Amino acid sequence: MEKKYNMTLSCPMPKLDFDVITLGHGSGGLLTHKLLETGVFDLLKNDLLDAKHDGAVFEIEGKMAFSTDSYVITPIFFPGGNIGELAVNGTVNDLAMCGALPKYLSLGFIIEEGLPMEEFWEVLVGIKFAAERAGVQIVTGDTKVVDKGKADKIYINTSGVGAVHPKANISVNNIKAGDKIIVSGNIASHGIAIMSKRENLEFESDIESDTAALNHAVKTLLDQFGEGIHLFRDPTRGGVATVLTEIAEQAELGIEINQRDLPITEGVEGACEMLGLDPLYVANEGVFIAIVDAKIEKEFVDLLRQQDVGANACCIGEVVGDHPKKALNNGIIGGRRVLNMLPGEQLPRIC
Amino acid sequence: MEKKYNMTLSCPMPKLDFDVITLGHGSGGLLTHKLLETGVFDLLKNDLLDAKHDGAVFEIEGKMAFSTDSYVITPIFFPGGNIGELAVNGTVNDLAMCGALPKYLSLGFIIEEGLPMEEFWEVLVGIKFAAERAGVQIVTGDTKVVDKGKADKIYINTSGVGAVHPKANISVNNIKAGDKIIVSGNIASHGIAIMSKRENLEFESDIESDTAALNHAVKTLLDQFGEGIHLFRDPTRGGVATVLTEIAEQAELGIEINQRDLPITEGVEGACEMLGLDPLYVANEGVFIAIVDAKIEKEFVDLLRQQDVGANACCIGEVVGDHPKKALNNGIIGGRRVLNMLPGEQLPRIC
Numbered sequence: 001m002e003k004k005y006n007m008t009l010s011c012p013m014p015k016l017d018f019d020v021i022t023l024g025h026g027s028g029g030l031l032t033h034k035l036l037e038t039g040v041f042d043l044l045k046n047d048l049l050d051a052k053h054d055g056a057v058f059e060i061e062g063k064m065a066f067s068t069d070s071y072v073i074t075p076i077f078f079p080g081g082n083i084g085e086l087a088v089n090g091t092v093n094d095l096a097m098c099g100a101l102p103k104y105l106s107l108g109f110i111i112e113e114g115l116p117m118e119e120f121w122e123v124l125v126g127i128k129f130a131a132e133r134a135g136v137q138i139v140t141g142d143t144k145v146v147d148k149g150k151a152d153k154i155y156i157n158t159s160g161v162g163a164v165h166p167k168a169n170i171s172v173n174n175i176k177a178g179d180k181i182i183v184s185g186n187i188a189s190h191g192i193a194i195m196s197k198r199e200n201l202e203f204e205s206d207i208e209s210d211t212a213a214l215n216h217a218v219k220t221l222l223d224q225f226g227e228g229i230h231l232f233r234d235p236t237r238g239g240v241a242t243v244l245t246e247i248a249e250q251a252e253l254g255i256e257i258n259q260r261d262l263p264i265t266e267g268v269e270g271a272c273e274m275l276g277l278d279p280l281y282v283a284n285e286g287v288f289i290a291i292v293d294a295k296i297e298k299e300f301v302d303l304l305r306q307q308d309v310g311a312n313a314c315c316i317g318e319v320v321g322d323h324p325k326k327a328l329n330n331g332i333i334g335g336r337r338v339l340n341m342l343p344g345e346q347l348p349r350i351c
Numbered sequence: 352m353e354k355k356y357n358m359t360l361s362c363p364m365p366k367l368d369f370d371v372i373t374l375g376h377g378s379g380g381l382l383t384h385k386l387l388e389t390g391v392f393d394l395l396k397n398d399l400l401d402a403k404h405d406g407a408v409f410e411i412e413g414k415m416a417f418s419t420d421s422y423v424i425t426p427i428f429f430p431g432g433n434i435g436e437l438a439v440n441g442t443v444n445d446l447a448m449c450g451a452l453p454k455y456l457s458l459g460f461i462i463e464e465g466l467p468m469e470e471f472w473e474v475l476v477g478i479k480f481a482a483e484r485a486g487v488q489i490v491t492g493d494t495k496v497v498d499k500g501k502a503d504k505i506y507i508n509t510s511g512v513g514a515v516h517p518k519a520n521i522s523v524n525n526i527k528a529g530d531k532i533i534v535s536g537n538i539a540s541h542g543i544a545i546m547s548k549r550e551n552l553e554f555e556s557d558i559e560s561d562t563a564a565l566n567h568a569v570k571t572l573l574d575q576f577g578e579g580i581h582l583f584r585d586p587t588r589g590g591v592a593t594v595l596t597e598i599a600e601q602a603e604l605g606i607e608i609n610q611r612d613l614p615i616t617e618g619v620e621g622a623c624e625m626l627g628l629d630p631l632y633v634a635n636e637g638v639f640i641a642i643v644d645a646k647i648e649k650e651f652v653d654l655l656r657q658q659d660v661g662a663n664a665c666c667i668g669e670v671v672g673d674h675p676k677k678a679l680n681n682g683i684i685g686g687r688r689v690l691n692m693l694p695g696e697q698l699p700r701i702c
Binding site: 022023024026027028029030031032033051052053054055056057058059060062063064065066067068069070071072093094095097098100104106107108109110139140141142144145146147149150151152155157159160161164170171172233234236237238242246250281283340341342343344345346348349 | 373374375377378379380381382383384402403404405406407408409410411413414415416417418419420421422423444445446448449451455457458459460461490491492493495496497498500501502503506508510512515521522523584585587588589593597601632691692693694695696697699700
């Protein structure tokens with residue numbers, strides 16, 4: 001996967017007269033300007049950003065979606081990505097989950113004093129490439145610097161806007177008994193990748209975060225199936241179990257999934273076992289859950305499997321009229337258990 | 352000013368089964384839901400927020416503006432406001448400076464583990480009232496919690512969108528020699544209020560932050576003067592000097608202001624002298640600079656003075672063809688000096 005490695009080779013850091021970011025770089029004064037002019041604006045260049053006003057001005061016809069997320073993940077570099085890519089993909093995906101075509105993102109940095117400029121550059125390059133892959137532009141931003149020790153290198157907020165797909169009608173109110181529950185790819189990779197990096201664990205297989213933009217796949221599916229798609233949700237923090245529980249509660253319907261149908265790599269499954277984690281509660285950053293009309297299930301899965309992010313897509317269960325507000329998991333060797341929202345904090349700072 | 356005191360009296364905190372915010376409240380799971388359901392959603396209630404999807408969906412006709420800011424101010428409670436009010440007003444003002452009518456905000460919390468729920472509640476109530484005063488809705492949000500010591504109680508990102516005023520044509524490219532420079536109110540209050548609180552300084556007069564929403568005044572002015580207004584900018588970090596320097600550089604024109612015309616209270620001026628600070632470089636949070644056609648100067652100032660936030664508005668100088676890219680300040684007893692962008696970091700974490 002070209003995206004993961006050596007991104008900075010194609011965008012070398014310019015020569016600068018400073019090596020680390022200082023409080024002055026967050027002053028809004030001369031040093032902030034120097035920081036931004038040394039390469040940030042060039043790297044993320046587009047006409048709207050070039051205007052350098054307090055905000056960006058543009059037009060979005062028809063219904064639009066608006067979303068925000070802050071990223072506080074530690075470590076900021078991890079197998080499969082960095083906090084910059086994650087911040088772009090995460091907000092792109094939140095917009096896509098609304099049935100929108102993401103267009104413009106904002107970028108708010110909270111940087112810890114002393115962050116090596118090289119690391120900041122690597123994050124920026126991650127942002128650049130993630131934005132290009134997703135087809136979005138960074139159009140407005142903000143840079144703050146906090147005292148040493150008062151952040152883990154960097155926190156990033158991205159907010160975003162996009163035009164709702166004209167054929168989309170995404171709402172938990174559209175879900176009905178009989179609908180099928182599709183998951184777009186292998187689950188639990190992100191959480192396990194972060195944990196293995198943080199705890200210095202080594203597994204037989206290299207486990208990487210699944211961070212990826214889901215918007216292109218979502219657009220293709222909406223083009224084809226429109227209102228047949230009732231809901232999209234991305235199971236990030238709290239994992240698949242938390243999202244399915246939320247959906248059951250909001251829709252006031254039951255949900256049943258089958259453990260044996262859950263797509264997961266052997267490596268991730270083995271790591272979960274070793275760590276005593278249930279993969280249903282582990283975070284994902286490149287997976288969505290779709291709830292679709294039963295009539296389109298097969299075609300939907302077929303088309304999704306043709307997309308980069310959907311090769312391992314499958315149907316994992318359905319919406320039922322029984323046990324409203326509860327999501328159940330049918331075990332492989334019989335037995336069923338109720339899913340819940342993640343009760344405590346399995347792995348803090350996962351995104 | 353009713354807004355400043357005892358806001359929580361009218362919105363008492365509900366009884367909760369926890370006193371402080373823990374890492375689990377940022378898990379995206381059960382505790383996050385409990386935190387949001389115990390009052391956050393109620394306090395900020397509106398139809399778009401109630402949808403509780405990954406983003407909010409709405410329509411904005413015509414041109415729109417989009418802006419973002421993160422707030423890392425310390426302390427989070429200060430004379431004249433708190434970080435919540437500041438976060439709402441700041442992004443509202445950024446949108447207004449684009450000539451837009453702010454409509455919807457996102458709200459991203461990064462909370463330090465251990466933050467007393469009472470303090471969080473007070474911040475939330477500040478957000479609620481600031482949003483009401485500005486006439487904007489909080490429509491989407493995100494809550495993260497970081498380990499104790501890894502943030503100063505709370506950082507907040509707000510991003511916002513609004514419809515550009517149909518009569519607005521705000522651009523640095525519209526500025527021309529002869530234009531007048533108007534400042535909307537007394538300068539340097541915010542920076543001095545924060546510094547006095549942080550350093551436990553006592554001045555003879557109580558100095559309060561000027562944090563306030565500027566959008567209503569901006570709308571009234573745009574209604575009346577439309578394209579006669581060439582630029583709005585709010586002199587936050589870096590103060591009036593930094594903003595005027597930026598404008599001169601971007602417009603490739605000269606700027607001249609007169610020290611004697613600068614509106615400033617005696618208390619703030621005295622405090623600046625005592626602290627060795629130039630008020631032109633001190634942060635403001637409820638003041639804007641407008642650059643307007645000379646023909647409308649007097650009417651503009653008259654109308655602005657009728658607005659809550661504009662009582663002390665006045666013309667401080669003009670745009671000139673001489674010394675392009677430089678802003679000069681004519682001293683009270685003669686002599687002039689070049690203004691610059693704030694060179695270092697006068698007062699970190701001011702917003």
